[in-house]
Amino acid sequence: MAHRGKTRNPSSSTGAPNDIEETLSDDVKDRLRRAQIVQLEGEVTELERANFTVTTDWNGTSSNHGTMRSFRFQVNGVSVVLYTPENLIPYYSKVELPLAEGDSIRLAIASEALSGQHLVYGLRNPADKRVFVTFAAGSLGGAMPDSQIDYLPRLPRFWGRSRWKQAFVFGAFAALAFSLFAYLGRGEPSESGLSATVVFNSIFGVASASYLLTLTYGALRWRLNVPTHRQRNLLAVLSALDVPAQGPKKATICPV
Incomplete structure (x- = not known):
């Protein structure tokens, strides 16, 4: 309607x-x-x-x-x-x-x-x-x-497909950045066996892994029924709406 x-x-x-x-x-x-x-x-x-x-x-x-x-x-x-x-x-x-x-x-x-x-x-x-x-x-x-x-209770920033879409976009951006660093560093002389390309890629790789691990950590805690504070707030929302957090009906949750 x-x-x-x-x-x-x-x-x-x-x-x-x-x-x-x-x-x-x-x-x-x-x-x-x-x-x-x-x-x-x-x-x-x-x-x-x-x-x-x-x-x-x-x-x-x-x-x-x-x-x-x-x-x-x-x-x-x-x-x-x-x-x-x-x-x-x-x-x-x-x-x-x-x-x-x-x-x-x-x-x-x-x-x-x-x-x-x-x-x-x-x-x-x-x-x-x-x-x-x-x-x-x-x-x-x-x-x-x-x-x-x-100041009010906060929900998780991402849910379902939007969370995985974010991870995919970030992964694609990371791959593009690695390729760009490698292209710009072709033929670059290295000092002490380390080129600037290797250093930049290492720093960016650590940052990317940390971010993706954060997403994975939240997903695992939800799956293992050990929710984070924001996930507990989401459970309170679902409880108020009489919707089970797990099971067939979870597919009906529409993030807006």
């Missing part, structure tokens, strides 16, 4: 309650850090959508930008906000959510609110077999305009 409700799409919209990011006091930060992921069920009312731009990458001289969507609505009188990708968000693509005014849904939300709104971690609509988990908002971290995201 397509989402229906009020739509705002100003080019300068941030999707946050205020255009200026709030400065949070220490007691508010502590309260957000102690937040839990809890279940909320009920009917969608006052649904409003907005698009906003985020910086997805910065290399010191230029930046890449993507577009996110915010869905603000109420369920049983509780105000919530759900962030999902629109376009140009690394490793994530736009997904049409089964979210419309009057729908009966189940949510996994943060127990603590900021500016009266609770962050949505997961969405489940009985009319749709998929379960939607908001990985993208967490992976962007400080790029998001909502200051509470930096």
Whole structure:
């Protein structure tokens, strides 16, 4: 079912309650850090959508930008906000959510609110077999305009195919870099038996292996049922949505 409700799409919209990011006091930060992921069920009312731009990458001289969507609505009188990708968000693509005014849904939300709104971690609509988990908002971290995201429970940065896609892209980049170093170093005289090409390749190889081992470490802990802190947060989301973390239904998890 397509989402229906009020739509705002100003080019300068941030999707946050205020255009200026709030400065949070220490007691508010502590309260957000102690937040839990809890279940909320009920009917969608006052649904409003907005698009906003985020910086997805910065290399010191230029930046890449993507577009996110915010869905603000109420369920049983509780105000919530759900962030999902629109376009140009690394490793994530736009997904049409089964979210419309009057729908009966189940949510996994943060127990603590900021500016009266609770962050949505997961969405489940009985009319749709998929379960939607908001990985993208967490992976962007400080790029998001909502200051509470930096203090609330965090999910793993990648999940399923997006995690392996990241590993494949990084591996391809590493192979290209090794080839480039070898090409540039052809015929280069070596000192003490070591050429600059060998040194560069060794440093880059160690960095690449460390990064790929980090991905493998997270995957193994999930498989062995010894979850990391962020994976425990994901388990809390799945529990709130009544979805088993392992088994046939895990294929229905849709990262957004």
